Amino acid sequence: MENLDMKYFYNWFNNYVKSFYSNDEYVQQNIKLKEEHTKRVCFNAMMICKDINLSEEDENIVELAALLHDIGRFEQFKVYRTFNDKVSENHALLGIKIIKDEGVLEKLDLKVQNYIFRVIKHHNMFKIPDDAGDEKTILFSKIIRDSDKLDIYKVVTDYYKEAGDKKNTAIEHELPNTDGYSKELIDDILNSKNSSHEYIRNRNDIRLIKLSWIFDINFNISLKYIVEKGYIEKTLDCIPRNEEMSNIKISLYKYINKRINE
Numbered sequence: 001m002e003n004l005d006m007k008y009f010y011n012w013f014n015n016y017v018k019s020f021y022s023n024d025e026y027v028q029q030n031i032k033l034k035e036e037h038t039k040r041v042c043f044n045a046m047m048i049c050k051d052i053n054l055s056e057e058d059e060n061i062v063e064l065a066a067l068l069h070d071i072g073r074f075e076q077f078k079v080y081r082t083f084n085d086k087v088s089e090n091h092a093l094l095g096i097k098i099i100k101d102e103g104v105l106e107k108l109d110l111k112v113q114n115y116i117f118r119v120i121k122h123h124n125m126f127k128i129p130d131d132a133g134d135e136k137t138i139l140f141s142k143i144i145r146d147s148d149k150l151d152i153y154k155v156v157t158d159y160y161k162e163a164g165d166k167k168n169t170a171i172e173h174e175l176p177n178t179d180g181y182s183k184e185l186i187d188d189i190l191n192s193k194n195s196s197h198e199y200i201r202n203r204n205d206i207r208l209i210k211l212s213w214i215f216d217i218n219f220n221i222s223l224k225y226i227v228e229k230g231y232i233e234k235t236l237d238c239i240p241r242n243e244e245m246s247n248i249k250i251s252l253y254k255y256i257n258k259r260i261n262e
């Protein structure tokens with residue numbers, strides 16, 4: 001297969017996203033948020049590809065999947081003014097529909113198109129399904145899921161830092177800022193389990209669930225990156241401090257160190 005013309009796809013992406021730019025400050029802020037998120041996910045994906053020595057051909061497929069993984073976000077925000085799939089629609093499936101309608105991938109081999117569609121479909125699932133497809137589909141899906149999570153850590157921890165004056169309800173889905181947190185989330189983290197969204201009731205919970213994602217991280221380089229950037233501490237800093245949280249921190253680091261030293 002000849003190399004993908006990445007310039008063409010970046011060009012398409014930039015033009016497509018620009019068509020959502022708006023004079024409405026709230027809309028514009030959130031379109032930019034996802035545009036910049038996407039570019040950083042591409043960057044993260046390349047970091048992982050290099051670390052695992054992926055071939056250039058496969059690297060191109062992963063980069064294109066990264067570029068298109070959240071393409072449904074723009075239409076989603078335009079129509080529903082939210083990034084919450086639960087109250088709007090699944091942004092991955094919406095993205096796949098848009099890519100098909102716009103014929104973005106039509107010049108590519110069907111096999112490559114299928115990789116991209118499957119990776120997009122898997123990127124926001126609770127876990128990669130058992131019938132996900134061949135080994136490469138699973139590998140590519142794992143890379144995009146890690147790359148996406150790494151940037152969500154960046155986006156939300158940056159947001160916590162400035163949330164006092166610059167509130168963006170699209171990031172924490174208008175969850176109440178109440179005291180306490182879900183016991184189920186704590187139990188899952190202490191048992192090294194990625195926790196379910198059904199336990200999220202307030203802002204502490206949506207922060208805690210991001211810590212449970214550590215157990216769904218696929219590559220050691222991603223875990224090292226999370227540690228290096230201090231995402232665990234930055235997240236814990238935004239949850240009331242107590243003994244339970246200290247135990248969570250110990251348990252997360254125990255898991256990470258074991259994985260990294262394996």
Ligand SMILES: [Fe+2]
Pocket residue numbers: 069070091123124
């Ligand atoms: Fe997404």
